[in-house]
Amino acid sequence: MENKTQSQIYVTFEAGGADYALPIENVRGIISTGQFPTSPLSPNEDPCIDHIIETEGTFVSILNIAKTNTASNEMPPVCPIIMLECNGNFFGILADVVRGLTNFTDEDLKIRLKVNHWLDAISFERKTVFLLNLKAFA
Numbered sequence: 526m527e528n529k530t531q532s533q534i535y536v537t538f539e540a541g542g543a544d545y546a547l548p549i550e551n552v553r554g555i556i557s558t559g560q561f562p563t564s565p566l567s568p569n570e571d572p573c574i575d576h577i578i579e580t581e582g583t584f585v586s587i588l589n590i591a592k593t594n595t596a597s598n599e600m601p602p603v604c605p606i607i608m609l610e611c612n613g614n615f616f617g618i619l620a621d622v623v624r625g626l627t628n629f630t631d632e633d634l635k636i637r638l639k640v641n642h643w644l645d646a647i648s649f650e651r652k653t654v655f656l657l658n659l660k661a662f663a
Contacts (some may be wrong), residue, residue: 533628534548534627534628535548535549536552536623536625536627538605539622540591540618541621544653544655546655546656551610551611553610554608555623556580557603558619578617585615585616591621605619605620605623606619607620609659611659627649633649634656645658
């Protein structure tokens, strides 16, 4: 009997020196921070939401998952923003580098460490990769 392994495609990226992955079905595009005017938010409004951008007549929250309490509220002049949709909500995630597409098998995703309500960790190719639970943001 043949053992078929299912795989799922994720967009992988780096933010703040850590590797992250997002399910491709939620990704709506990748834009550059230099393409749209941004409005910074104060750190007291929401610790993860860094900026708001306007794109195609819609305001979109930009999450900076690598942000620390000492991080500046300045958005880099040019860096990728991964545009996402989850349950009808649109938002973006600020990345340092978008790595590309990665196939994770069921076996890769089987053993997970729950870091918090929006983040799981897996070991992949001898690295820790953080999987974002987008429903926690939407």
